Amino acid sequence: MVFTGMGSSYHACYPAVTELAREGRPAVHLGAAELLHFRMGILDGTSLVVAVSQSGESAEVVRLARALPDADRPTLLAITNGMRSALASIADVVLDTRAGEETGPSTMTFAAALVALAGVAAALTGVAVQEAASRLAGDAEAAASALERLLADRSLPQELADRLGARDSVVLLGRGPARAAAEMGALTLKEAVGMPAESLEAAQFRHGPLELAGPKLAAIVLATEPETIELDLALAAELVAAGAAVLAVTREGVAPAGASRIEIGPLARTIGPAVSILPMQLLAWQLAILRGREPGTYVRASKVTTRE
Numbered sequence: 001m002v003f004t005g006m007g008s009s010y011h012a013c014y015p016a017v018t019e020l021a022r023e024g025r026p027a028v029h030l031g032a033a034e035l036l037h038f039r040m041g042i043l044d045g046t047s048l049v050v051a052v053s054q055s056g057e058s059a060e061v062v063r064l065a066r067a068l069p070d071a072d073r074p075t076l077l078a079i080t081n082g083m084r085s086a087l088a089s090i091a092d093v094v095l096d097t098r099a100g101e102e103t104g105p106s107t108m109t110f111a112a113a114l115v116a117l118a119g120v121a122a123a124l125t126g127v128a129v130q131e132a133a134s135r136l137a138g139d140a141e142a143a144a145s146a147l148e149r150l151l152a153d154r155s156l157p158q159e160l161a162d163r164l165g166a167r168d169s170v171v172l173l174g175r176g177p178a179r180a181a182a183e184m185g186a187l188t189l190k191e192a193v194g195m196p197a198e199s200l201e202a203a204q205f206r207h208g209p210l211e212l213a214g215p216k217l218a219a220i221v222l223a224t225e226p227e228t229i230e231l232d233l234a235l236a237a238e239l240v241a242a243g244a245a246v247l248a249v250t251r252e253g254v255a256p257a258g259a260s261r262i263e264i265g266p267l268a269r270t271i272g273p274a275v276s277i278l279p280m281q282l283l284a285w286q287l288a289i290l291r292g293r294e295p296g297t298y299v300r301a302s303k304v305t306t307r308e
Contacts, residue, residue: 001027001124002043002074003117004035005052006060006305008106009079011184012052012113015177015270016121023125032060033308036067047074050120054099054109055304056085063308065090079116081109095120104295105188107281111274114180115140118270139268146265146275157286160279163260164245165287167218170197172280173205174222175232181249181273182222185280192284192295202232213242220247222276224264229254249276 001020003013010031020027030039032051043049049068053061056078065087068074078091081099088094097112115136122132150156164170170189174182179201186199200209202221213219219239223232229250236248237256248255251272253263264275288295 001025001048001050002035003027003029003050003052004032004061004064006032006058008110008184008187009052009054009058009061009113011180011187012110012117012273013050014180014183015114015273016050016117018176019118019121019270020124025125027124032058032064036060036064040067043068043074045072045074048077048124049074050077050079050117051087051091052079052113052117053085053087054081054097054102054106054113056080056082056087057304057306058087059306059308062086062090077120079113079120081112104297105191105281105284106184107188110184110277111143111271114271114274118268121270139271142265143267143271143275146267147278150262150264150275150278156279157282159260160247160283161286161290164218164220164247164283165290167245168216169212170195170218170220171205171209171212172197172199172220172222173202173232173235174199174224175202175228176225177269177273178222178224178276181277181280182220184273185220185277188277188280188284189287193287193291193293195284195287202228202235205235213239213244215243217242217244218246219244220249220280221259223248223250223254224272224276225269226251247279249279 017027017029076091077093078087079095081097099109099112172182172185182199186197189195189197221236223229240246240258246259248259248261255261285295
């Protein structure tokens with residue numbers, strides 16, 4: 001099983017691939033460009049390629065789909081927002097996220113892709129279809145309620161901007177499924193604000209980038225995974241001690257002294273990143289406005305990347 005995409009669609013695959021591994025089902029997570037140009041040799045008629053593209057028109061994903069051989073061809077499952085696209089016309093199976101029209105950075109489409117991928121992961125681990133659908137509906141409803149609760153705090157965007165927006169560097173740290181929110185959060189800050197922001201797997205941060213810790217750094221630590229929450233909160237405390245501005249996003253609202261905290265609640269880990277990314281989305285929106293940019297407009301990039 002190979003999960004692929006570009007940009008936010010690639011990042012959305014982290015929870016599903018992690019869930020499959022946890023259930024003993026090995027899956028490869030590769031960017032579509034790397035798979036297309038360098039790693040096609042791993043694919044054959046026994047392979048399942050799960051290609052995620054919100055538009056269904058991303059250059060690398062469409063080229064990959066067209067490059068699949070007729071003989072010994074892998075099964076191609078596409079997850080897209082809408083059924084009328086180049087990718088949908090090539091795929092063997094198409095799942096429509098039905099996110100609707102989106103003009104700015106991928107917020108609705110990112111969340112919708114997470115839900116579809118959670119369903120795919122459940123099916124691939126052997127969960128009966130009706131059971132998977134029922135469980136997924138409940139998990140999505142819980143995530144929607146958590147989003148509504150956070151959005152009800154009208155002061156949150158400005159508080160995040162005051163806390164994190166004035167630092168020279170921004171780093172977003174997460175592990176496992178939380179990497180979807182960390183990677184997508186960094187992408188959103190770059191896309192919507194023009195702010196350099198780096199996402200790193202939290203353990204990798206200690207291997208060199210820890211030298212960034214200090215008063216010029218803003219760090220968002222996604223401590224949402226039970227296996228590593230103590231490690232992640234310890235890192236957050238260390239960053240606070242070094243003078244960094246730290247936001248800890250957790251399931252239960254626990255954070256070290258000196259760090260801001262946001263509680264997302266006990267959500268399904270395959271969908272949780274749709275909620276844990278919200279602070280980064282609100283931060284990007286507020287900073288864009290403060291810096292004179294219209295959120296959702298592009299200077300050099302475009303909503304759909306049709307050229308590699």
